[in-house]
Structures are given as structure tokens and as C-alpha cells.
Amino acid sequence: MLELLEAMYPLHRTLVSDGTDEALRLLGDSLPPEASWATETYPPGTPVWTWTVPERYVVHEAYLAHEGGARIVDFADHPLHLVSYSEPVDATLTFDELAPHLHTAPHRPDAIPWEQKYYERSWGFCLPQSTFDALPRDGRYRAVIRSEFVTDPERGLRVGTALVHPAGGPDPAAGEFLVCAHIDHPAQANDDLSGVVTAAEVARRLVADPLPAGAMSVRFLFCPETIGSIAYLSHHEDLIDRLRGGVFCEMTGNDNTFVLQRSRQDDEAVDRIARAVLATRGEVREGAFRDVIVNDELIINGAGIDVPCVSISRWPYPEYHTSDDTPAIITEERLAEAADVVEEIVRTAAVNYVPRRTFRGPVFLSGHGLWVDWRTHPELNAAQDKIMLKLEGDRTLLDIAEEVGLPFADVRGFVDRLREAGLVVAEPAIPRPSR
Ligand SMILES: [Zn+2]
Incomplete structure (x- = not known):
């Protein structure tokens, strides 16, 4: 799991980007053929319920430099230096003009924070607080962003799915159980590549040791957060009635206990199963829907969809949404524990x-x-x-x-x-x- 995570980690994985596509390719390659890996692409501009599929974001070059001098931050060094979906700019500015475009994480002064402006056009750079503090206030700065918003329908928003059937093949009446994790967040590991590799491991295990005949099929959805699950479910509304429950898994690799976020139903089968599974491991932390951490379960369990979906994570962790969220804070042991928990929840829920x-x-x-x-x-x-x-x-x-x-x-x-x-x-x- 950690090896796959490390391969995907450095990629520039935004909502729609070449790095996200590459991560999906690596993920699909890691799964056995029986997992029926597939990807779907939605053209930019496509209306999906109340949302719109964003453009592909391509960055050719982006840096901030002292005027006529050395570069201060460079996208080539770390993708988090650029606010995701920054528009093109080539300008020379005073510090006061530049400052509103700079973002830091004062609580982690040596880390680069992650900022994104997916649905508004502006630009910015992210840098360590310590670097920001050292910038001369009377200096002049050159900001260069050569980015592109690509609307080519062939290069739209991409999601990946796996589908694992029980022994003897799918039982349409039994329906399906959903496992979801989000694959975006440039150069971050625990949020949520940890959930991605955890879910992929569960898929592998369900292929190696199938659920009994008559059980639910298990569908895995790997997508950019929010817009990915909206795009996918809005294109598969027929699926919604077949889904009996779901697990969103994320932040599964850091050194913390598990926390269960209950479904919007609050005491559906999946809530009670997840609680019982975690209780056998001595874990008791839990919270109500949307009270622990918000992800795609807000869509899966949202208005008009309403599939009971818990979230399993090891929230909180101090490196969240910064450049300190690296594979170094993740261990194979923690990932394996998470795969055990999610697998057990699925194996129980899918045979109910x-x-x-x-x-x-x-x-x-x-x-x-x-x-x-x-x-x-x-x-x-x-x-x-x-x-x-x-x-x-x-x-x-x-x-x-x-x-x-x-x-x-x-x-x-x-x-x-x-x-x-x-x-x-x-x-x-x-x-x-x-x-
Ligand atoms: Zn996040």
C-alpha cells in the first residue's frame, strides 16, 4: 500500500489534471482484472446537478522571484507553491500589492499550506511563514504563472471505479455497497491517498476471497473530491437506488486512533456495523454526520441520494493540508489496520x-x-x-x-x-x- 501511495504522492493531482489521470492509471494497474477497473471522463462545462465540471488545469511554469533576482518559490520544486487553479499572470509588484496573493500556515511556519481557487479566477502563491517573514517589505517582486484552462472534452474530469462481485456473480436484488476515497490534493499523502490505497487493498482482498453468493457487489469510487462523486453519481442515477450503504475512507495512515463519522441516518446498519468493528479494536471515538470531517459522504449521503455513508479516518493530524502531509507520516501498519477495519465493515454490511x-x-x-x-x-x-x-x-x-x-x-x-x-x-x- 505504501509503495503505491509513494508513487502517486508527488503528482500534481488537482480536480482535473494530468497528475490525477496518472494517479488513476497507477491505481488501476495495481488492481487485478477481476476488480473490473474502469475510468470515465466528463467534458469540462458539463452540468452535473447544480455544479459544472471544471476545466483541466495545466501549469507550464509558475514562480515568484525578487525583481531581477533569485526565485523565492517555484512550482517545479513543489506543486503546493501555486494556489490550485491560479490564472495566468506576469507582473512586477510591490510587497503590498503582492501580499494579498501570498498564503502561509502560521501554525506550521516551515510548511507550505495548500490553497485552491477552483471556482473563482484569481492567483496566488503559498510559502512557509518563515520565508514570508524574510521578504523585504520595500522590495519589488515578479510573479509569473503560465497556466492553461483546457476545455478539450476528451481531457475532462476523470474518475476511476472498481466493481467486485460475490461468488457466483452479481445478485441484482442484493444491490451494491459503495467504498469511496478521493484521489486529488497535490503532493499530499494522508489526505487522501491513504484512503485510496486502503480502499484498493480492500478491493484486492475481496477479489482474492470473494463474498458469498447472494451478497451485495462492492463498488469502489476513486475521484477528485466533491465534484468527482457529483459527476459520477449524476451520470449514474440508476445506481443510487441499488446502493445499500457506503464507507468513505480517508486519512487512514497517520498515527492516531480511528474515528467513526456516522451516516446522516445516524443509526443505520452501516453505523452499527462500523461501531461494532471499531469496538473490537478498542476504538470508541465517533461523531455525527458532518461533525468530524467532510468529504464525499456529503454527496453520497446528501439530498436526493441519501445512501447511508459512514466515514472512517484517523482525523485529526497536525500536518493536514500542508506540505508536511508526506508519506513519512504514514506507516504500512496503520494502512493495514484501516484495510482490516474497512474490509470487516464491508464483509458484514454486504451480507446483511x-x-x-x-x-x-x-x-x-x-x-x-x-x-x-x-x-x-x-x-x-x-x-x-x-x-x-x-x-x-x-x-x-x-x-x-x-x-x-x-x-x-x-x-x-x-x-x-x-x-x-x-x-x-x-x-x-x-x-x-x-x-
Ligand atoms: Zn482535504
């Missing part, structure tokens, strides 16, 4: 369904070879009558497991056997709308 009985009366369990021996599993033996009374098609396997106080896997195993015997039919676990 609403069981509806086809039988009358108590099932003749021993006659069907379904009786649970009290000597091998006393708790399940004690609960089997209660479980059989909860198969009215009005609750999910997860609800039943919580009500009888047994592990989800045990209840699912028991009800799956009833299903295989034709005594139960599985209906999709369609989430409630949020309020």
Missing part, C-alpha cells in the same frame, strides 16, 4: 439482508438437519426459537442479531441454512431515508 419466512409454525429443525446442538453452541441453541419468530420480513439479520444478543455471523449462519433449505427468502436490506 431481510429474511422473510416461507414456513408456518415452528420449523421441524431436526427433520431438516437445522437443529443447533446445545453442546456445541449453547447460546445459539437457546436463541433459535426467538430467531425463527423474527423472520417476518420486517427486520434485517443485523437487527435480529442485536435483538437476541448474538454475534452477527452466528445469526447469519443459522438463517442462511434456513434460506438454503427454502424456508426463508432474502429481501434486500434497503436503508431508511434520513430525516
Whole structure:
């Protein structure tokens, strides 16, 4: 995971840029063919719901120099030196004229902050506070930005997807579970290449060890933040009704505990599953929707889409949105823990369904070879009558497991056997709308 992250890290990954495309290519190449990697391109200017797909941003050269002298900051040294989507400029300015165009991170005086002006035309440079403080106030400065906003429809906004089906192929009725991470943020690592490689690892694991037949398919969306998920979902509105839940994963590689941000529904299956998975690791930090950190779950779980989507991260971390957010703050161990957590959430959520009985009366369990021996599993033996009374098609396997106080896997195993015997039919676990 860290190796893939390090390959994508230095790239100039803005909303629509060659660096973002290259990162998507590296990511797609890292996935097995069974992950059905695909990319889609949306031409600049395309209306996507209330938004518009931005132009491709190409930077030929950008620097700030003392007039007739040495360069102070240069895009070639670090892409964060340039405010993302700065318009072209070639001007000589006094310090007072220049200062409004300069950005620093006073809380991290030696780091370059990340600034972007995606949807307004202006320009600027980012530099360490220490460099800014040393600039002569009576000096004159040359600002040069040779940038281009490309509207070629072939070179529009690009997103990447993977789709991993359960054993036996997709079950249309079961629907899909969504895992999302954003691939933009020039030369930053934890936000959110960590989430990208975490999600990609989960895709690889689901290919190597597929979900059981009848489970949801798992769709992975890798895109520039906000506009990428808006562009993708607005082009696939038919998909929205098939999505049963989602996880946004980001900032998974730094040295902090996990934090769960709940879905807008607040107590949907995915919330309870994520909480239970994190609890087994001793993690208890959580917050309500939009109260921890905002990302594409604001779209996925947003108005008119409303797919319950939690976010899993290790927020906060001090290097956020600065040049200090490098692979050096990330370890393979932390990434692997995150992949374990996300994988477990997916493996539970994707096999949740609403069981509806086809039988009358108590099932003749021993006659069907379904009786649970009290000597091998006393708790399940004690609960089997209660479980059989909860198969009215009005609750999910997860609800039943919580009500009888047994592990989800045990209840699912028991009800799956009833299903295989034709005594139960599985209906999709369609989430409630949020309020
Ligand atoms: Zn960010």
C-alpha cells in the first residue's frame, strides 16, 4: 500500500489534471482484472446537478522571484507553491500589492499550506511563514504563472471505479455497497491517498476471497473530491437506488486512533456495523454526520441520494493540508489496520439482508438437519426459537442479531441454512431515508 501511495504522492493531482489521470492509471494497474477497473471522463462545462465540471488545469511554469533576482518559490520544486487553479499572470509588484496573493500556515511556519481557487479566477502563491517573514517589505517582486484552462472534452474530469462481485456473480436484488476515497490534493499523502490505497487493498482482498453468493457487489469510487462523486453519481442515477450503504475512507495512515463519522441516518446498519468493528479494536471515538470531517459522504449521503455513508479516518493530524502531509507520516501498519477495519465493515454490511419466512409454525429443525446442538453452541441453541419468530420480513439479520444478543455471523449462519433449505427468502436490506 505504501509503495503505491509513494508513487502517486508527488503528482500534481488537482480536480482535473494530468497528475490525477496518472494517479488513476497507477491505481488501476495495481488492481487485478477481476476488480473490473474502469475510468470515465466528463467534458469540462458539463452540468452535473447544480455544479459544472471544471476545466483541466495545466501549469507550464509558475514562480515568484525578487525583481531581477533569485526565485523565492517555484512550482517545479513543489506543486503546493501555486494556489490550485491560479490564472495566468506576469507582473512586477510591490510587497503590498503582492501580499494579498501570498498564503502561509502560521501554525506550521516551515510548511507550505495548500490553497485552491477552483471556482473563482484569481492567483496566488503559498510559502512557509518563515520565508514570508524574510521578504523585504520595500522590495519589488515578479510573479509569473503560465497556466492553461483546457476545455478539450476528451481531457475532462476523470474518475476511476472498481466493481467486485460475490461468488457466483452479481445478485441484482442484493444491490451494491459503495467504498469511496478521493484521489486529488497535490503532493499530499494522508489526505487522501491513504484512503485510496486502503480502499484498493480492500478491493484486492475481496477479489482474492470473494463474498458469498447472494451478497451485495462492492463498488469502489476513486475521484477528485466533491465534484468527482457529483459527476459520477449524476451520470449514474440508476445506481443510487441499488446502493445499500457506503464507507468513505480517508486519512487512514497517520498515527492516531480511528474515528467513526456516522451516516446522516445516524443509526443505520452501516453505523452499527462500523461501531461494532471499531469496538473490537478498542476504538470508541465517533461523531455525527458532518461533525468530524467532510468529504464525499456529503454527496453520497446528501439530498436526493441519501445512501447511508459512514466515514472512517484517523482525523485529526497536525500536518493536514500542508506540505508536511508526506508519506513519512504514514506507516504500512496503520494502512493495514484501516484495510482490516474497512474490509470487516464491508464483509458484514454486504451480507446483511431481510429474511422473510416461507414456513408456518415452528420449523421441524431436526427433520431438516437445522437443529443447533446445545453442546456445541449453547447460546445459539437457546436463541433459535426467538430467531425463527423474527423472520417476518420486517427486520434485517443485523437487527435480529442485536435483538437476541448474538454475534452477527452466528445469526447469519443459522438463517442462511434456513434460506438454503427454502424456508426463508432474502429481501434486500434497503436503508431508511434520513430525516
Ligand atoms: Zn482535504
